[in-house]
Amino acid sequence: MVKKFRKRENRKLAIVQQEKIRRRIRENRDAHNLQAPEAGTSFKHIKNKQKRSQMVQLMKQEKKKQKSKVRRARREAEARGEEVVRQEPRSIDKMREADETIVPEEDSEVEEDEAMDEFEKYFQNGKKPKILVTTQKTPSRKMYAFLKELVCVIPNTFYYPRKEFPFKKICEYAGNRDFTDVMLFHEKAGVMQGVYISHLPKGPTSYWRITRMKLGQEMKGGATCNSSHNPELILNNFVTRLGRRLARQFAALFPQRPDFEGRRTITFHNQRDFVFFRHYRYNFKDNGERCALQEIGPRFTLKCRYLQHGTFDARSGEYEYIWRPDAQVSRKKFFV
Amino acid sequence: MKFLTGDDTGLIKVIHVEKQKVERLGDRRRGEAVQRLCWAGPNYSEDAVAVAYASGALELRDAAGRVVSNASTAPDVRCLQASDAGLLTVSSDGTASLVAAWGKESSFSEQSYSGSAEATLEQFQLQAPVAHAAVDPSRPSRFAFGGLENDVKIYDLERKEVVWTAKNVREDSLCLRVPVKVSTLGWATKMCPSRSLITCTTTDGKVRIYDANSQRRPLFELLIGYLVGSGTGGYTGTMDDTKRPQLCSKVAQVRGDQWALLTADTMGIIREYDLRNLPKSEAASVPPGRKAHLKLANKELPFRRGYKGTMGAIRDLDVHCSGKALAAVGLGRFAYVFPTAGKQMLTKVYLKQKLNCVLMSSEAMIEAKKEDSKQEEGEEEQGEDDEVVDVQDDAPAETVADEVEEGFSDDGAEEMDGEESSKGRKKKRRKSFSRQKNEKRTKANN
Numbered sequence: 001m002v003k004k005f006r007k008r009e010n011r012k013l014a015i016v017q018q019e020k021i022r023r024r025i026r027e028n029r030d031a032h033n034l035q036a037p038e039a040g041t042s043f044k045h046i047k048n049k050q051k052r053s054q055m056v057q058l059m060k061q062e063k064k065k066q067k068s069k070v071r072r073a074r075r076e077a078e079a080r081g082e083e084v085v086r087q088e089p090r091s092i093d094k095m096r097e098a099d100e101t102i103v104p105e106e107d108s109e110v111e112e113d114e115a116m117d118e119f120e121k122y123f124q125n126g127k128k129p130k131i132l133v134t135t136q137k138t139p140s141r142k143m144y145a146f147l148k149e150l151v152c153v154i155p156n157t158f159y160y161p162r163k164e165f166p167f168k169k170i171c172e173y174a175g176n177r178d179f180t181d182v183m184l185f186h187e188k189a190g191v192m193q194g195v196y197i198s199h200l201p202k203g204p205t206s207y208w209r210i211t212r213m214k215l216g217q218e219m220k221g222g223a224t225c226n227s228s229h230n231p232e233l234i235l236n237n238f239v240t241r242l243g244r245r246l247a248r249q250f251a252a253l254f255p256q257r258p259d260f261e262g263r264r265t266i267t268f269h270n271q272r273d274f275v276f277f278r279h280y281r282y283n284f285k286d287n288g289e290r291c292a293l294q295e296i297g298p299r300f301t302l303k304c305r306y307l308q309h310g311t312f313d314a315r316s317g318e319y320e321y322i323w324r325p326d327a328q329v330s331r332k333k334f335f336v
Numbered sequence: 337m338k339f340l341t342g343d344d345t346g347l348i349k350v351i352h353v354e355k356q357k358v359e360r361l362g363d364r365r366r367g368e369a370v371q372r373l374c375w376a377g378p379n380y381s382e383d384a385v386a387v388a389y390a391s392g393a394l395e396l397r398d399a400a401g402r403v404v405s406n407a408s409t410a411p412d413v414r415c416l417q418a419s420d421a422g423l424l425t426v427s428s429d430g431t432a433s434l435v436a437a438w439g440k441e442s443s444f445s446e447q448s449y450s451g452s453a454e455a456t457l458e459q460f461q462l463q464a465p466v467a468h469a470a471v472d473p474s475r476p477s478r479f480a481f482g483g484l485e486n487d488v489k490i491y492d493l494e495r496k497e498v499v500w501t502a503k504n505v506r507e508d509s510l511c512l513r514v515p516v517k518v519s520t521l522g523w524a525t526k527m528c529p530s531r532s533l534i535t536c537t538t539t540d541g542k543v544r545i546y547d548a549n550s551q552r553r554p555l556f557e558l559l560i561g562y563l564v565g566s567g568t569g570g571y572t573g574t575m576d577d578t579k580r581p582q583l584c585s586k587v588a589q590v591r592g593d594q595w596a597l598l599t600a601d602t603m604g605i606i607r608e609y610d611l612r613n614l615p616k617s618e619a620a621s622v623p624p625g626r627k628a629h630l631k632l633a634n635k636e637l638p639f640r641r642g643y644k645g646t647m648g649a650i651r652d653l654d655v656h657c658s659g660k661a662l663a664a665v666g667l668g669r670f671a672y673v674f675p676t677a678g679k680q681m682l683t684k685v686y687l688k689q690k691l692n693c694v695l696m697s698s699e700a701m702i703e704a705k706k707e708d709s710k711q712e713e714g715e716e717e718q719g720e721d722d723e724v725v726d727v728q729d730d731a732p733a734e735t736v737a738d739e740v741e742e743g744f745s746d747d748g749a750e751e752m753d754g755e756e757s758s759k760g761r762k763k764k765r766r767k768s769f770s771r772q773k774n775e776k777r778t779k780a781n782n
Contacts, residue, residue, distance in 0.1 A: 100686040109688050113345050116367055241669060241688065309667055316539055316581045318602040318649035320667040
């Protein structure tokens, strides 16, 4: 067992040693007027592993140097005001497979279908959502901490302990008491696992996997949530038919009229089928030139596992969408 | 090949598969879901189609989509079929209506395009609740119906009464009464005219086979997904042990003269069972629910194959009259067309709405054999009316030099039965070289 201070010292010594070695190599090469190896040269001919890896290391360092030169030049050019052409990085979302379910700008059929769906009452009449939040049968302390925050984040939300009620019955009773949605969170091994969002009275039920949860309490420099104001809602990138339906379900959780004075926004940002939930307070500064964001939290990532027609009925409910591993053969195919 | 679909918003669409076109059949009725479609031209030809809506409204539309005649019955229509005495509709509360003027006797000329001509109905009451009813194709004067806690009954239209009632199976191994949850019915009398075979699927994920000529109890009861067929016949994913409700089923001839029972459930899994043993099936001596019975049922009604590639609950199935293609529609907003022989889906059509029913026409299937040009991958949307048809056929066919001679037999040998996966996989590997050749052939043939 090495003592901590000794470990730190050893590390410093090792770094100093590495630096010495590198300097020696460089001086040797300079003495013999050897150029640094170009990127892409092959060192297969060097059979000695140590020497070979040394050469590869030099090549990489050289490449890094060149790259930072180019980058600096670009930045300087921009500062001077010149037009700088940057390459667009190739990411999977940009190479998304063409999907016929992506809803175009104006599609009367889709609009008419949405005018007849389960959420229309909310969108047309501005019906105020009333949400029932509950958990699996034995929630842990972390769950309570999270729900305490959630109840403040989403307006008009009420927590009810699960006791021994079956989920189907909860949906029925909530419907009788004029609730518009039921959200049931569940954990596995002390870690938040997923949430069922069931719209009432006969709306669809979606199940989302929750990952990367960070509570508002854990936010460094975070703002506090003032739950007396209605938040503003941002729904990004829900392009397909399924995406629109899920977006409508999220939208139906929040009151239609936001209170802009509260300067509080909730974002559901969809990228690559992952929906990121973020909750910020924004401040306009410099006469509206800049906007500073302060995170209120919580923050988590959602992934839709299934969308089921009707209120919760895992056994005999009809599924509109189920995520299955075999549907994900192509990495460029997204459903939301 | 052409088929019609009816959806949740009241639209009826006609899909021409080879031409890759989607059209609407006339105007829609706003806000009413189309529940059932049926051919109802003169002599039950395809000159006209009868439409049943969720509100109970019935319409007869001609081939251009104009409404020729109207009628009205109880809401939530579960069955719309041609019978001896006219077009039969059965609603879930048990109200059955016969429209004599439509179907067999209907004849329309220019005068009858009056739009809202009311057709006369003959109504009678059946025991509620009715989940499904099916007319016996070889004796259209009788039909079977059943529902939740409403066991299968055969109603005779000539005698106007129930002539046969099924009896529930014996108690299960815990001495509990087995619930009766009929969800769909079918007749296998065309395959075997000497017996009155009824196939009944339940919301429990079971299939009961009755023979009305021999006894009231089912001959046997098959548990779907027991030992075989628990996935889609090839799909990888979590094995679903839950017994799911079967939303639709069809008894049809596929691949020539093989009779099959196709059934689809709320998860969107379509399964095909072979009916060839039914003419000789005896009543099982072991009561259902016991292991021996389950195994026996698997033998009597072997699981043949699944159809892979669907998303969302499948609400209706229809088989082409030649038995070569199968259309399935559901909540995933797609219409899928599968060949009964061969794994690759023929087409899937995005239809924007949740689909409730599908009706195949007998227009012949044009089988593409040697296609030298690439098939269109899809059409662009013209305005908001056309949908994009996604042709799932693969990459361009090989040049003529690579083509295999005609007369190639169908791909039946290459299919792997659902859960014989490990065995199938081994077979796959051993046959690798010939399989490559065969794959090329299938690609060429598609």
